[in-house]
Amino acid sequence: MLSLIKSRSVLFYLPVILFSVFLINGCGDKLPENKSIGDQSYSLINQDSSKVIFPDAFKGKILVMSFIYTNCPDICPLTTHNMQMLQEDVKKDNIKNVQFVELSFDPTRDTPSILKEYGNIRNIDYSNFEFLTGKKSVIDTLIHHMNVIAIQGDTTFTKSGQPIYFFTHTDRITLLDQNGKIRNEYRGSTANTAEILKDIKILGD
Amino acid sequence: MVLFLSLLTLLNFNTPKLKVENVWLRPADKGMNSAMYFEIVNNSDNPDTLYKAASSTAELVQIHETFKKNGLMGMREVKFIVIKPHSTLTFKPGGYHVMFIKLKKDFKLKSEEEAVLYFKHEGMIKVKAVVKKQS
16 A cells, blocks of 8 residues: 555656756756767868868767858958867867868868968967868858858959959857767857856767 | 157157067068967057968968868958957967968078068057077
């Protein structure tokens, strides 16, 4: 009789217990699994002209990825700066297995050597930071798959005949998990690096 | 008394009504682009207008603004900017900036570069900008 009462009590309180466990675990501490690029393969080149099969080359790592072009003097350097700040925070917190990648959506001008110069002048720590470029068709497909838009504006010319054009583009930092699944997206130039760091730690746990 | 008042008037006359402060540039390599940021302090009772920027360190110098449209970010040239009386207008990352297009030299960290800003009333103001990283 006593055991029957006990089991009825458990049944009565079970939803309450489950809900409490859900709250304690933190319903906000789970990042949704969005689109995956883990099953895809893009042939790219890094700042050292080494071939990089993306995202396979970074499989098993948490990937923080942003989208830039180096002729952009205002928005993109802000994004790069935020990536650098985040890289420092990750290092300070001793979080392993995190890779930072900046992909150029202007491969015509952003050759490996230009990307290297862009990184060098900003004292980029290349230990877990790479710039990527590649064939325009490959990059266009990749950024489309990653919900990034980059629209090239009209071309004008300097007095010496140098072409000038800018892009209107998505301002984005994307967080991917160890399997190439997009887990969160943030504004690049005005990113809250503390928020991204928190999400990196969730994926690292 | 007359001498004192005359001196005061002279001092007031010689005090620039428009000042450009905290001028800095982003680092960039020769052939690339940079952006210059600063504050324009207008202490006068009248508005003034920035209508041109120039520098011998770049092939082209333009006044730009960053804009947001349909969730995308971009830049465009602006022909002039009005600085209201007794106000400060800040050129800052993600907003107004002076674009240095196709640099003729490397803008190395901690180096100093010169530029000129042209105002409708104040005239020409020469500035020195220090090249630095985002703070």
